[in-house]
Amino acid sequence: MLDHSSVSSALAEHYDLSPSVDLAEQMRETYQRMARVVPPPDWARHAPYVAAIERLKRERGAVILAHNYMTPEIYHGIADFVGDSLQLAIKATEVEAEVIVQCGVHFMAETAKILNPDKTVLIPDRDAGCSLAESITAEGVAQMRASYPGAPVVSYVNTTAEVKAASDICCTSANALQIVEAMVADTVIMTPDMYLAQNVAKQSSKRVVYWPGSCIVHELYSAEDIHAYRENDPDLAVIAHPECTPEVVAEADFTGSTREIFAWVNRHRPGRAMLVTECSMASNIADELPEVEFAKPCNICPYMKKITLEKVLWSLHSMTGQVEVAPETAADARRAVQRMIDISQRQAA
Numbered sequence: 001m002l003d004h005s006s007v008s009s010a011l012a013e014h015y016d017l018s019p020s021v022d023l024a025e026q027m028r029e030t031y032q033r034m035a036r037v038v039p040p041p042d043w044a045r046h047a048p049y050v051a052a053i054e055r056l057k058r059e060r061g062a063v064i065l066a067h068n069y070m071t072p073e074i075y076h077g078i079a080d081f082v083g084d085s086l087q088l089a090i091k092a093t094e095v096e097a098e099v100i101v102q103c104g105v106h107f108m109a110e111t112a113k114i115l116n117p118d119k120t121v122l123i124p125d126r127d128a129g130c131s132l133a134e135s136i137t138a139e140g141v142a143q144m145r146a147s148y149p150g151a152p153v154v155s156y157v158n159t160t161a162e163v164k165a166a167s168d169i170c171c172t173s174a175n176a177l178q179i180v181e182a183m184v185a186d187t188v189i190m191t192p193d194m195y196l197a198q199n200v201a202k203q204s205s206k207r208v209v210y211w212p213g214s215c216i217v218h219e220l221y222s223a224e225d226i227h228a229y230r231e232n233d234p235d236l237a238v239i240a241h242p243e244c245t246p247e248v249v250a251e252a253d254f255t256g257s258t259r260e261i262f263a264w265v266n267r268h269r270p271g272r273a274m275l276v277t278e279c280s281m282a283s284n285i286a287d288e289l290p291e292v293e294f295a296k297p298c299n300i301c302p303y304m305k306k307i308t309l310e311k312v313l314w315s316l317h318s319m320t321g322q323v324e325v326a327p328e329t330a331a332d333a334r335r336a337v338q339r340m341i342d343i344s345q346r347q348a349a
C-alpha cells in the first residue's frame, strides 16, 4: 500500500475530491441516514468520495459488505450490505458480484474469500487486524488439542484462515452458545476469546476450556464503571457485547452480537442507552432511533478505524488489497465456517 500522501495525489489525478456543498446537497437522501452524527461540513468532505466509490462499484461490478463498526459515512454512504460477523459470512455465500470489498477487518475479508475462492475480495487496508485473531496460531490450536484429547475445537470467526482450518467448527458472538451445545462431547475447547468462552460456559451444559485471548476494545470496560454510570442514571439501559468480561455482562440488561444489540435497542427504545461496545455502533443506529439518547463513553477499535473512504476508493481504483488464501487451507477453513452456517441456519428455520 502506498503511503497516505501518495494515495491522495494518485487519486487527485483521476477524481475531483475537493469538499463540495453542491454534491452534498445533491446527495441529501444519503445524508439523511447519518445527519444526527455527521455534521454538514464533514458530509461536504465525504460526498465526493461516496460519489466516486458508487461510480467505481458499478464499473467494477463490486459489492461492499460492511461491519456494524464502520464509520457512518461508510456504513450509510457506500455499503450494499451491513451486519454482524455472522450476517456478513452468510451474505458472502449469497453475493453474485465478482468483486467483494470488505469494509471490516482482515479476518472478515478472509472469511469472504474462503467462501468465494473464485471471486476477487478486497480489503482496503491489510493492517486492519484484530487482537483476537493475532492471539493464536494453528500451533496454539494443536496445543489445546493435546491438552484436552478428543475435545472439539470451536474457533471464533475472529481468527486467521490457518486457525479456522485447524478447528472443527467456527462460531460468532451471535451463535457461540448454540454451536457449543451442538457439539457431541462433554468438554469443548473455545479459541481464542476467553471472555466469550467464560460467558458461554455460564449458560452451557458443557465444560468449556479456552485459549487466553481477548479483545482490546471490550476488555477495557469494567463492571465498576458501569455500576457507577447506573448509580448516576438509574434509567440507563446497559447493553453489552459478549467479548466483555463476565462481570460486565452481569451488569448489563442485555448481551448480544452487534446485530442483536441493534435489535434489542430497536425493540425496547430506552430513553437513554449505553452500548458497551465499539463507538460506531451507537453512531450507526442513532438516526434510525431519534428518541434514544446514547450515553458515552465508548471505546474505539483502532483496527476497524483503519478503513476509510479514501482507502476504499483507492482499493477499488487500483484493485489492490486482494486477499489470497492457500487452496488447501481455504478448503479446511471453509468446512469449519460452512458447518457453523449450516447449524445456525438449521436452528433458525
Ligand code: 13P
Binding pocket: 068, 083, 084, 085, 086, 158, 172, 173, 174, 215, 241, 243, 256, 257, 258, 259
Ligand atoms: P459481531 O459478530 O457481534 O459483529 O462482533 C464482531 C467483532 O469483532 C466484535 O468486536
Ligand code: SF4
Binding pocket: 105, 129, 130, 131, 132, 133, 158, 215, 216, 217, 218, 243, 278, 301, 302, 303, 304
Ligand atoms: Fe477485534 Fe475487538 Fe476490534 Fe472486534 S473490536 S475487530 S474483536 S479488536
